[in-house]
Amino acid sequence: MKIFIDSADLDEIKQAYVWGVCDGITTNPSLLKKAVDVRKKKGQKLDIKSYLTEILKIAKGTPVSLEVTERTVKGMIEQGKKLYALFNPIAHNVLIKIPVNPALNAADTNHFEGIAAIKALSNAKIPVNCTLIFIPEQALLAAKAGAKIVSPFAGRIDDYLRTTNAIKFDKSDYFPAHGWMEKGRLLSDHGVVSGVDLVRQCVQILKNANLKTEVLAASLRNPRQVREAALVGAHIGTIPFTVIPDLLKHSKTYEGMATFTNDVVKEYLELTKG
Numbered sequence: 001m002k003i004f005i006d007s008a009d010l011d012e013i014k015q016a017y018v019w020g021v022c023d024g025i026t027t028n029p030s031l032l033k034k035a036v037d038v039r040k041k042k043g044q045k046l047d048i049k050s051y052l053t054e055i056l057k058i059a060k061g062t063p064v065s066l067e068v069t070e071r072t073v074k075g076m077i078e079q080g081k082k083l084y085a086l087f088n089p090i091a092h093n094v095l096i097k098i099p100v101n102p103a104l105n106a107a108d109t110n111h112f113e114g115i116a117a118i119k120a121l122s123n124a125k126i127p128v129n130c131t132l133i134f135i136p137e138q139a140l141l142a143a144k145a146g147a148k149i150v151s152p153f154a155g156r157i158d159d160y161l162r163t164t165n166a167i168k169f170d171k172s173d174y175f176p177a178h179g180w181m182e183k184g185r186l187l188s189d190h191g192v193v194s195g196v197d198l199v200r201q202c203v204q205i206l207k208n209a210n211l212k213t214e215v216l217a218a219s220l221r222n223p224r225q226v227r228e229a230a231l232v233g234a235h236i237g238t239i240p241f242t243v244i245p246d247l248l249k250h251s252k253t254y255e256g257m258a259t260f261t262n263d264v265v266k267e268y269l270e271l272t273k274g
């Protein structure tokens with residue numbers, strides 16, 4: 001599984017690429033707002049074009065998803081094309097992120113405009129990352145429309161299952177991939193029992209349909225969820241900056257290191273000195 005950083009914060013992105021574990025970057029309007037607000041609060045002037053240019057250069061040819069903010073099919077296509085024309089020439093690594101369904105509620109009439117935008121951009125050879133996937137059927141339609149990547153939001157499904165069932169939790173708490181029993185019943189949403197289960201179903205459905213679209217496990221909250229996303233066959237996992245170091249932490253590793261450091265044979269060390 002490829003590892004992306006889920007961030008629009010330049011410092012975080014720089015650091016993650018220094019660590020050498022990043023295969024790409026995902027941004028979204030909220031992540032960009034958060035990163036920009038931090039800079040504005042510090043009184044820094046912001047040139048958004050240079051800021052994004054720097055991110056694309058740091059990514060060194062690995063994919064970076066930039067999301068549209070328009071909600072009509074025309075608006076999403078135009079904005080997607082403009083973003084691609086502005087930023088792809090910098091490092092040839094831009095994907096345009098399109099919501100699977102830009103409707104704000106069930107009564108809206110624009111449910112298919114995301115799919116239409118994905119089709120149009122993909123036909124124009126602009127790679128699309130389809131975002132805000134919460135049911136596997138959305139992934140199927142987006143992939144059939146030509147999306148290069150589909151992004152099921154694993155963590156948000158877990159949050160949703162817990163919130164709607166009044167379970168107290170911290171966002172980083174582990175949610176079992178096989179689901180959560182509460183008062184004798186298995187919690188589920190549209191037949192999905194956990195975020196990892198959503199990712200698993202997306203992977204299986206696209207495989208069954210022989211579609212080449214990659215599944216990006218998004219909204220990951222902790223290392224175990226990252227592992228489980230990889231185990232169920234996600235092609236990519238996008239991980240918040242703070243969770244990346246957690247992938248390496250274990251008390252027995254520290255303990256082993258302390259012992260090995262203590263046990264160094266002086267003559268052995270001298271072999272590689274000087």
Ligand code: E4P
Pocket residue numbers: 006026027028031131151153155156218219220238
């Ligand atoms: C995916 O590309 C999204 O940017 C992201 O993973 C959303 O994560 P969140 O649920 O932590 O906001």
